[in-house]
Amino acid sequence: MKLRRYMISLRAEILKQHRSRTRGKAVFFSMLLWPAFAFLTSYYAMQPYRTGEGSALSRVIPPGGIPLFLLSGYLVFQLFWTTVHSAWLFEQERKQSTLEIIFLTSSSKMAFLFGRSLYSLFNGIWMFAAFSFLTFWFVTNPGQVKWAVLLPVLALIVCSAVIWGAMLSAVSLFSRDSGLLYYVFQAPMELFGGVRIPPSVFPVWAKGLSLLFPVTYSLILVRGALYGSTGGQWMWSLVVLIAADAALVWLTGYLLARAERHARLKGNWSLF
Amino acid sequence: MWHTAVATLVRNQRSNLRAYPWTFTFGHIIDGTYLVLVSYFSYVYLIKGDIQSQFAAYTGTSDYLTYVIIGGALNLFSVSMMMNVSRALITEWREGTLEALLLSPSSRFGYFAGTAVQQLFRSLFELAVVLIFGIAAGLRLPHFDAFSVLIGIFAYLLSCFTMGLLLGCVMLYSRDTFFVQNTLFAFTALLCGFQFPREYLPEALRIAGEVFPLTDALGLLRGSLMTGGVIRFGDIVPVLLLCAVYIALALWSGTRIERRMFERY
Numbered sequence: 001m002k003l004r005r006y007m008i009s010l011r012a013e014i015l016k017q018h019r020s021r022t023r024g025k026a027v028f029f030s031m032l033l034w035p036a037f038a039f040l041t042s043y044y045a046m047q048p049y050r051t052g053e054g055s056a057l058s059r060v061i062p063p064g065g066i067p068l069f070l071l072s073g074y075l076v077f078q079l080f081w082t083t084v085h086s087a088w089l090f091e092q093e094r095k096q097s098t099l100e101i102i103f104l105t106s107s108s109k110m111a112f113l114f115g116r117s118l119y120s121l122f123n124g125i126w127m128f129a130a131f132s133f134l135t136f137w138f139v140t141n142p143g144q145v146k147w148a149v150l151l152p153v154l155a156l157i158v159c160s161a162v163i164w165g166a167m168l169s170a171v172s173l174f175s176r177d178s179g180l181l182y183y184v185f186q187a188p189m190e191l192f193g194g195v196r197i198p199p200s201v202f203p204v205w206a207k208g209l210s211l212l213f214p215v216t217y218s219l220i221l222v223r224g225a226l227y228g229s230t231g232g233q234w235m236w237s238l239v240v241l242i243a244a245d246a247a248l249v250w251l252t253g254y255l256l257a258r259a260e261r262h263a264r265l266k267g268n269w270s271l272f
Numbered sequence: 273m274w275h276t277a278v279a280t281l282v283r284n285q286r287s288n289l290r291a292y293p294w295t296f297t298f299g300h301i302i303d304g305t306y307l308v309l310v311s312y313f314s315y316v317y318l319i320k321g322d323i324q325s326q327f328a329a330y331t332g333t334s335d336y337l338t339y340v341i342i343g344g345a346l347n348l349f350s351v352s353m354m355m356n357v358s359r360a361l362i363t364e365w366r367e368g369t370l371e372a373l374l375l376s377p378s379s380r381f382g383y384f385a386g387t388a389v390q391q392l393f394r395s396l397f398e399l400a401v402v403l404i405f406g407i408a409a410g411l412r413l414p415h416f417d418a419f420s421v422l423i424g425i426f427a428y429l430l431s432c433f434t435m436g437l438l439l440g441c442v443m444l445y446s447r448d449t450f451f452v453q454n455t456l457f458a459f460t461a462l463l464c465g466f467q468f469p470r471e472y473l474p475e476a477l478r479i480a481g482e483v484f485p486l487t488d489a490l491g492l493l494r495g496s497l498m499t500g501g502v503i504r505f506g507d508i509v510p511v512l513l514l515c516a517v518y519i520a521l522a523l524w525s526g527t528r529i530e531r532r533m534f535e536r537y
Contacts, residue, residue: 029451029454029455030451030454033455033458034454034455034458037458037459037461037462038458038461040462041458041461041462041467044462044467044468044472044473045314045340045467045468046314047324047468047472048323048324048326048327048336048468048469048472049314049318049319049322049323049324050319050322050323050324055319055322056318056319056320056321056322057318057319057322060318180295180298182299183295183298183299183302183303184302186303187302187303187305187306188302188306190306190310191306191309191310191313196310196314197310197313197314197317197318198318201313201317201318202313202317203317206313
């Protein structure tokens with residue numbers, strides 16, 4: 001019964017997002033053109049590096065593996081980035097004063113946060129995902145890829161991205177300026193998550209920072225599956241990612257309760 | 273015209289200091305620092321200085337790190353300046369002051385000149401912060417040609433300004449800033465050769481890059497900074513011509529768009 005009510009709220013939120021965020025052809029740019037261009041720019045920026053036998057690069061990325069390395073990086077980054085997007089747009093709920101209405105109804109607020117994140121992900125990713133898989137097909141050797149590992153891993157990453165986005169939305173409940181998330185999470189997440197440079201070569205302080213982003217673990221999992229190497233480090237990443245997901249779900253609920261109590265105590269029901 | 277320019281400068285400076293939060297400035301600094309850091313990390317940790325010999329043949333220098341750090345800093349500067357210039361009119365529209373501006377007999381070019389000079393305070397501040405990171409990361413300029421650098425800076429500023437003018441027209445026409453500006457910046461990042469010599473691009477993309485005056489201006493400025501290449505008059509003529517075309521296009525389309533601005537909705 002509880003689950004059914006939760007699903008109704010979730011569906012309602014997804015529908016609401018769909019109606020308010022469909023922007024016609026403009027999504028083509030943010031969904032496909034920008035990530036594809038970012039991928040190409042990074043690819044050409046890596047061209048001056050020496051790649052042949054005995055080069056420093058070939059010890060980290062297998063020769064000829066740069067397109068696959070970058071493409072997997074940008075796909076995973078884009079998955080997380082779309083859900084950061086939903087948190088970044090969270091201030092609109094305040095400006096349009098829909099947040100108060102949602103708080104006053106009896107619907108599940110967790111479902112509200114997850115619905116936002118879920119819609120943002122699927123609305124934002126399908127085009128780039130199609131592009132990535134087509135390109136994967138050309139640049140990789142399908143026999144080497146562990147498909148039975150890759151597909152469940154991708155499903156896990158999708159779940160992690162949704163959870164991450166919902167958590168950031170919950171953080172946005174405390175602030176009116178969620179626009180800052182756009183800047184705090186885009187570039188640092190790309191650098192420290194290891195989209196262009198694998199974190200294994202980082203110095204210690206940067207390695208420490210990279211452990212804070214779920215993108216890091218997700219990329220280890222995806223690249224491990226792509227190169228067919230699933231060793232000890234891979235298993236660890238899997239365990240950490242699942243544990244982090246569970247912790248983040250709990251944290252989302254906790255933040256939500258805190259934010260609601262804060263609004264009750266300090267403010268009135270006009271939240272902007 | 274000068275009256276308008278100075279008045280716009282003073283007004284924008286005041287509104288910047290008093291009313292606007294620093295989100296854009298802060299964000300640009302993060303983006304610029306990211307470009308510097310990603311170059312540094314790639315060069316020092318990923319490839320440990322292992323660069324193709326072809327790179328020196330293309331650029332005339334083997335100092336990869338300085339090359340990309342200058343590229344990153346100038347990329348940030350171009351984004352910042354183009355955004356500040358182009359968003360001027362659409363911000364007036366969003367704030368409801370565009371009608372008053374259109375009705376007044378003030379010079380439009382003076383308005384943009386004032387905007388451009390005022391925004392230099394912000395973009396130069398951002399550039400300075402990123403250059404501090406750049407120098408810490410290994411930006412070194414042992415031999416540069418001071419006079420050519422000045423000319424290069426002039427060409428670069430002019431290119432950013434004229435591209436900003438035309439971008440502003442597109443914004444006003446489409447009534448959108450987010451998609452228009454980021455699409456342009458995706459193109460300039462790939463085509464202008466900020467992070468890599470354009471010789472690595474396929475032929476078609478290399479020719480496409482020539483559409484922007486920024487491409488040549490960047491090449492000239494970086495050349496004079498890094499290798500002490502002297503900028504001759506003949507080098508700068510294509511940039512100036514392209515800028516003139518951009519200004520002509522922007523003024524021509526600008527008046528047409530302004531005329532229809534309040535009829536469409």
